[in-house]
Amino acid sequence: MNVLITGASRGLGSVLARRFWEADDNLILVARRSASLDETIAALPAREGRVATCIAADLSDPAAVSDVTAQLDARGIHVDVLVNNAAIQGPIGPLWENDWEGWCRTIRVNLLAPAELCRTFVPRMKAAGGGAVINLSGGGATGPRPNFSAYGTAKAALVRFSETLAEEVRSSGVRVNCIAPGAMPTAMLVEVIEKGASAAGEKEFAVATNVIEKGGASMDAVADLVLFLASERACGITGKLISAVWDPWETFPAHREVLEKSDIYTLRRIVPKDRGLGWGERP
Numbered sequence: 646m647n648v649l650i651t652g653a654s655r656g657l658g659s660v661l662a663r664r665f666w667e668a669d670d671n672l673i674l675v676a677r678r679s680a681s682l683d684e685t686i687a688a689l690p691a692r693e694g695r696v697a698t699c700i701a702a703d704l705s706d707p708a709a710v711s712d713v714t715a716q717l718d719a720r721g722i723h724v725d726v727l728v729n730n731a732a733i734q735g736p737i738g739p740l741w742e743n744d745w746e747g748w749c750r751t752i753r754v755n756l757l758a759p760a761e762l763c764r765t766f767v768p769r770m771k772a773a774g775g776g777a778v779i780n781l782s783g784g785g786a787t788g789p790r791p792n793f794s795a796y797g798t799a800k801a802a803l804v805r806f807s808e809t810l811a812e813e814v815r816s817s818g819v820r821v822n823c824i825a826p827g828a829m830p831t832a833m834l835v836e837v838i839e840k841g842a843s844a845a846g847e848k849e850f851a852v853a854t855n856v857i858e859k860g861g862a863s864m865d866a867v868a869d870l871v872l873f874l875a876s877e878r879a880c881g882i883t884g885k886l887i888s889a890v891w892d893p894w895e896t897f898p899a900h901r902e903v904l905e906k907s908d909i910y911t912l913r914r915i916v917p918k919d920r921g922l923g924w925g926e927r928p
Contacts, residue, residue: 648875649673649724651704651762652731654681656831657781657864661728662697663689664868665875672697673722675704675713675731698722704731704758705750714765723773724766726875729759729780729803734833735795738844748795755799760806767810767819775818777875780807782823782886787912792846804886804912811884820883822874827862827890828852834861862890870894885910 648665652658654676662672666689674697676682682699689697700716702709717724735751736743759780770776784790785797786804804823811821828834834853842850855861867889873879874887881901887894887910897904904910917925 646725646875647671647673647723648726648728649675649762649766650728650730651675651758654678654685657826657829657867658730659685659688660864660868661730661871664865664872665726666690666692666695666697668872669695670726671695673700673717673724674698675700675702677701677703704754705733707753710758710761710765713762723769725770725773725776727762727766727776727778728871728875729762729778731758732781732783732796732800732833734836735793735799737837737840738792740794743795751795752799755796756802756806759803763806763810763821767814767821770819771814771817776820777879778807778810778819778821779871779874780804780821780823782825784828786823786825786886790849792844792849801912807886808884808911815883820874820879822879822883823886824867824870824874825886825888825890826864826867827888828856829862829864829867830857830860866890881905886912 648670650658650661650665650672653662653674658676662674662685666672669692674682674685679699679701682701686697686699698720700713702713732755733751736747763778767778780803782804783796783800785793786800790797807821807823814821834856837845837849837853838857845853870887870889873894874882878898882897882904885904892910
């Protein structure tokens with residue numbers, strides 16, 4: 646398979662590059678800096694017949710996706726699996742204190758660029774008979790995340806976008822899923838610590854400090870889930886938000902029919918009866 650990974654030069658992105666490479670897939674690695682991509686490639690073991698393509702692109706640039714597409718088209722490279730991993734933390738603090746340009750840039754990198762990449766490559770996957778899109782969710786997707794409004798808004802929207810796109814292509818052989826990776830020891834958490842509890846909030850600061858000091862979620866465990874969703878073992882599993890930390894995704898193939906026909910592992914509105922209350926509905 647040809648696997649396109651954004652944000653591929655560090656953190657989870659570099660782990661995903663290594664894991665797909667070890668699985669004998671071809672790589673298309675996208676990140677802002679060519680030098681960092683070169684380092685990622687240099688760290689990979691030799692694989693006869695495998696190809697790694699690097700494309701330097703800043704996804705905050707509205708022209709970036711078009712540039713990536715043009716480079717792949719010029720080389721005749723088809724994308725079988727798209728992993729939208731690139732993300733930025735964005736402004737930290739109350740909305741009214743956020744730099745507005747930075748807020749909008751966060752929406753572009755975390756939401757609009759993944760959507761545009763899907764808009765470009767999903768029709769090609771359909772024409773080829775199938776493919777997989779895996780979007781990385783994050784904190785704020787399933788509940789309020791004070792002082793991280795840009796990040797949380799983008800990630801919540803990315804989940805609903807993924808669920809919607811999954812329905813649009815359900816009969817085409819293209820699967821679209823989101824992963825909640827859990828708190829990992831990344832540069833984004835270092836940003837939280839650097840901003841301090843006064844801007845990020847005591848809870849977020851404490852979580853970030855604990856993860857950086859003790860390790861947090863395993864990136865290889867997240868990669869296990871990504872590779873599963875990219876594989877034919879995940880056939881029929883689409884439109885889901887899956888936690889790499891809490892959900893027993895290894896058992897999903899045994900429950901494929903139920904998952905296909907239900908709203909399990911999706912965003913939904915909570916009404917009083919969901920909490921055992923007898924009010925909240927019109928007579």
